[in-house]
Amino acid sequence: MTETMVTKYGIVGVGLMGREHLINLYHLRSQGVAVVCVADPHRPSQHLALDLAHSFNWPLKVFSGHQELLDSGLCDVVVVSTPNMTHYQILMDIINHPKPHHVLVEKPLCTTVMDCRKVVDAARKRPEMLVQVGLEYRYMPPVAKLIEIVKDGTLGQIKMVAIREHRFPFLVKVNNWNRFNCNSGGTLVEKCCHFFDLMRLFAGANPVRVMASGGVDVNHKDEIYDGKVPDIIDNAYVIVEFDNGSRGMLDLCMFAEGSKNEQEISVVGDIGKGEAFVPESIVRLGTRPEGRDGVCTLKTEDARIKYEGLHHGSSYLEHLHFLSAIRAKCVQAPAVDLHDGLVSVAMGVAAQLSIELGRFVKMEEVMNENECQSSE
Numbered sequence: 001m002t003e004t005m006v007t008k009y010g011i012v013g014v015g016l017m018g019r020e021h022l023i024n025l026y027h028l029r030s031q032g033v034a035v036v037c038v039a040d041p042h043r044p045s046q047h048l049a050l051d052l053a054h055s056f057n058w059p060l061k062v063f064s065g066h067q068e069l070l071d072s073g074l075c076d077v078v079v080v081s082t083p084n085m086t087h088y089q090i091l092m093d094i095i096n097h098p099k100p101h102h103v104l105v106e107k108p109l110c111t112t113v114m115d116c117r118k119v120v121d122a123a124r125k126r127p128e129m130l131v132q133v134g135l136e137y138r139y140m141p142p143v144a145k146l147i148e149i150v151k152d153g154t155l156g157q158i159k160m161v162a163i164r165e166h167r168f169p170f171l172v173k174v175n176n177w178n179r180f181n182c183n184s185g186g187t188l189v190e191k192c193c194h195f196f197d198l199m200r201l202f203a204g205a206n207p208v209r210v211m212a213s214g215g216v217d218v219n220h221k222d223e224i225y226d227g228k229v230p231d232i233i234d235n236a237y238v239i240v241e242f243d244n245g246s247r248g249m250l251d252l253c254m255f256a257e258g259s260k261n262e263q264e265i266s267v268v269g270d271i272g273k274g275e276a277f278v279p280e281s282i283v284r285l286g287t288r289p290e291g292r293d294g295v296c297t298l299k300t301e302d303a304r305i306k307y308e309g310l311h312h313g314s315s316y317l318e319h320l321h322f323l324s325a326i327r328a329k330c331v332q333a334p335a336v337d338l339h340d341g342l343v344s345v346a347m348g349v350a351a352q353l354s355i356e357l358g359r360f361v362k363m364e365e366v367m368n369e370n371e372c373q374s375s376e
């Protein structure tokens with residue numbers, strides 16, 4: 001592959017997830033990709049990224065900020081994997097930069113609906129740039145299989161989608177940004193935008209209203225940062241009603257290390273029921289006429305995955321899809337677009353607000369979020 005055929009990537013934010021992108025892109029090197037530059041103000045993160053790049057034999061230019069990276073003109077694609085509250089300004093700077101860059105931005109798109117909207121509006125004016133949102137759970141093999149089953153109509157008309165995430169607490173992040181709602185958008189935005197995105201996909205519909213109950217009951221209560229105790233919730237139930245009459249439910253617990261699976265998804269239609277289990281990587285499928293005896297269990301895998309990484313191969317497949325959209329020269333839309341990113345954030349914002357207000361929150365209440373709530 002000649003130098004000019006290589007798609008050059010830059011990564012903004014090389015903490016845990018940025019380095020995960022670096023490793024994934026290395027495993028895509030035979031497809032003609034290379035990471036040529038990164039931007040991060042945090043020295044230890046810079047050094048860890050440099051060590052990785054050296055071990056891959058990739059020369060890497062390191063910048064301390066995204067503006068220098070953009071001005072360098074070194075890359076064609078930018079991966080944004082910085083803390084959530086920084087996504088908005090970084091995205092606006094990328095979109096408004098004279099040189100067009102394709103962008104893969106980590107979830108959540110932004111921490112407020114208003115900021116998401118501004119990014120969507122700005123990106124609309126740059127049709128030559130592709131912007132994909134990192135809602136990568138869609139690509140986990142058992143989830144992808146269940147999506148396929150739902151789409152081919154095997155389960156009939158979907159009526160109920162229940163997603164349980166029972167896992168370990170939030171990890172420690174650089175400067176502990178994820179301990180506060182004002183930085184992360186709140187647990188139901190930060191973490192659960194993945195699940196709201198899946199609910200929308202399975203339901204094949206748009207959310208109408210959201211009711212949630214949740215709290216800070218076990219985790220991080222003995223931690224203090226600059227005199228403040230973390231305010232992020234660690235468990236919640238969320239009910240979502242969709243405009244086609246279907247319902248979704250999220251059951252989140254972040255002190256459930258004693259679980260066999262981290263995610264258990266159940267989708268029930270008027271003909272049958274499908275379930276996906278991660279990390280067991282299995283799908284169960286049954287129909288009403290065949291009953292319990294007819295339930296089959298499928299082991300799911302995707303032979304394309306060359307690196308499993310932290311997310312069961314989904315980051316690898318996410319990059320593969322994004323690269324194919326880039327190579328299709330914008331004729332092919334990104335698999336997870338800005339609208340998907342916006343709605344998944346809005347559902348999380350509605351759920352957080354529902355906990356605060358103790359009532360159902362209509363989606364239109366958060367979709368028309370007031371201008372003064374924006375970060376500008």
Ligand SMILES: NC(=O)c1ccc[n+]([C@@H]2O[C@H](COP(=O)([O-])OP(=O)(O)OC[C@H]3O[C@@H](n4cnc5c(N)ncnc54)[C@H](O)[C@@H]3O)[C@@H](O)[C@H]2O)c1
Pocket residue numbers: 012013014015016017018039040041042045064065066081082083084086106107108134136173174175190311
């Ligand atoms: N897809 C997933 O499932 C998944 C998993 C983990 C994290 N994430 C997302 O990835 C993003 C990063 O999370 P993380 O776990 O890597 O956090 P992290 O704290 O490990 O790393 C963040 C890095 O960004 C750097 N940074 C901060 N401000 C910056 C700026 N203005 N410009 C450049 N770099 C900056 C920090 O110095 C740090 O090195 C978040 O948006 C998070 O929600 C997604």
